Amino acid sequence: MVLEKLGRSLDNAIRTIRRLPKVDKDAIDALIQQIQRALLGSDVKVELVFEMTENIRKEAMNTKLQKVRRKDFVIKLIHDELIKLLGGKPAPIRIKTGKKNVILLVGIQGSGKTTTIAKLAKYYKSKGYKIAALTTDTWRPGAYEQLEQLSEQIGVKCYGNPNEKNAIKIAIQETKKAINDGNDIIIVDTAGRHKEEKELMKEMAIIEQKLKPNEIILVIDGTLGQQAFNQAEAFAQTTNLGSIIVTKLDGTAKGGGALSACAASNVGIRFIGMGEKVDDFEEFESSKFVGTLLGIPDIESLVQKVQEAEVDIEPEMVKRMMHGKFTLDDLYLQLKSIKKVGKFKQILSMMGGGNIPDALKEDAEANLAKWEVVLNSMTQQEKDNPKIIKKTRKRRIAIGSGTQYSVINKMLDQYNAMKKFMKRFLQMQKKGKGMPGMPGLPGGKGAADFMKKLGKF
Ligand SMILES: Nc1nc2c(ncn2[C@@H]2O[C@H](COP(=O)(O)OP(=O)(O)OP(=O)(O)O)[C@@H](O)[C@H]2O)c(=O)[nH]1
Ligand SMILES: [Mg+2]
Structure with a gap:
């Protein structure tokens, strides 16, 4: 195997962290020492080694981690930093057939x-x-x-x-x-x-x-x-x-x-x-190479698992939701920024949990393109207050946007379901309870802590 010694040392470091019941600061320090020793032993420049391990140290105790097991996260961190150290793949050589x-x-x-x-x-x-x-x-x-x-x-x-x-x-x-x-x-x-x-x-x-x-x-x-x-x-x-x-x-x-x-x-x-x-x-291929080096042949699936669980939350979005302000533009923007209802579900459960209305369980991405066209045919007033959109107006929007009537109805259904859901959610938060039907998720206090983490509300 290429870089056998380095591979063995890194593999050992990963095994140690996997075996631990809990990854705390001491465990991270020990891990970093092991990685430093392994890389320096492989003649990697000291500055590069310290830069890399410092990045791992900074990120490893990331407080945003909720669902991801810290172990997986830390292993992915090491993986990403090693890839950075080894560089990306150069663009393929373009071979033009029939040419020199x-x-x-x-x-x-x-x-x-x-x-x-x-x-x-x-x-x-x-x-x-x-x-x-x-x-x-x-x-x-x-x-x-x-x-x-x-x-x-x-x-x-x-x-x-x-x-x-x-x-x-x-x-x-x-x-x-x-x-x-x-x-x-x-x-x-x-x-x-x-x-x-x-x-x-x-x-x-x-x-x-x-x-x-x-x-x-x-x-x-x-x-x-x-x-x-x-x-x-x-x-x-x-x-x-x-x-x-x-x-x-x-x-x-x-x-x-x-x-x-x-x-x-x-x-x-x-x-x-x-x-x-x-x-x-x-x-x-640095990714494959690092996977082998770390003794994790299925590194891709680990990376995917962590990426899916990482939640990038728009504080602005949560702020608007917490104030009960919600328009069609918000619905569109929120679904666009979080792409998938799956992610959205995750955010809600972090905020205190809740039953997602059926209408929202559909793949938001599939609807986004259609909605964009429909929204472009609406007035700002209609988008801010969709209640005023009556049957005749719906028909005209359908003609104006070249979409089916049913698309508009579906979008409005989703908007109403979401609005209702949020209202209920906010009421429960005020009472200090979690959402019904989601046992085990944090109630109002959990949500309040979460909001604090997100910053100034
Ligand atoms: N172990 C090992 N030996 C290699 C590898 N690549 C080349 N060699 C050996 O290194 C020596 C030099 O290889 P060459 O391909 O002749 O090197 P070169 O760059 O063409 O050398 P010049 O023509 O003198 O400039 C040979 O004995 C090769 O067998 C490798 O990946 N691993
Ligand atoms: Mg030669």
Whole structure:
């Protein structure tokens, strides 16, 4: 497994927190220490580690948490912060069929360019493209033969000219040949060693200018750890880098440092290499990667669970509701901001609970688009006080908005049901009782505390 040691430490931290009966401040402190130790042990830069763990500390005791078990929330926090640390996914390389597509690999000597060319060629070949591998390396002894051998292994044609010493000439001529042979993608290898570094960079810049690649990918040796940052920065200054491939993540303890350093350079990581064989290669997806690292393969469902339970409440909305002021615009805005009645139900239960009228149980989202049209055909007076909308007016609104009469009726039914429900709800709150029919939910005091949390009413 890639970053095995880091994975094991993080997995342990997650297991510890899962086992605890209660997640309190001490538990969070212990967790943070474990995470810090794990990341520093993987050569992640100290500043990045502290920034990340500080974010976890700040958020972990979030008082808004009601329904979510704090454990899940904290695990999701770690997950999100690790994703931030490892960066997002770069936009996919756009391959235009029937056009010249060139991917140029650059990087210092021994970083794994030539090996990665073969891996990348295999990856794109499996997607149905006709691939050419091309070398412009005139410095490494046997560079052409190395790529030729690897190409043979995966069944793609190798281009290059071991007798030519001018890399630019090779790049132009061999690319032309590869295009004439009907290849879809030409993956170009470059030199890693040179007379001097300046010359190498100059050569890269000219090859870029001549071949106009779809993307330039920097190949970085993962065993460099956080030092990878300097390399990424240096290449980003001279070439138009599109993404990074981090190699040799097998068997290095510094992988976390290399990945986070590349992410910090703001060039996204596209693939990772974890072995010498052509199959030791995978697309880098931070979310999936972090899931594996944390030992939670079904991280998506955990994330979803927490997101669904997180309640983002508009204080303005609650304020209006508490004052019993409620118009058609409010109904529309509220349903729009909370999107689903499910969420709305959650808010109401936090405020003291209650039976949601049947009319409100329908998916609000489905109605919103229709309602918007209807509301646009109404006067402000009608929206503020829908009682004044009589039959003839309803008919005219239906014609004016091009909607069915039944849509207007349904909207008004929902409005009335909601208004009635809120009136009853407010009465019960005044009496200090919860809503009938919802045993176990907080009564008036619970609601009052909740309102206090929301701020000035
Ligand atoms: N363990 C491991 N070894 C790798 C990986 N990728 C490349 N290597 C090895 O690293 C060494 C250098 O790889 P090359 O592909 O020749 O590197 P290069 O960047 O082309 O080097 P130059 O052509 O000299 O600039 C080889 O022995 C590879 O087998 C990897 O992901 N894991
Ligand atoms: Mg090479």
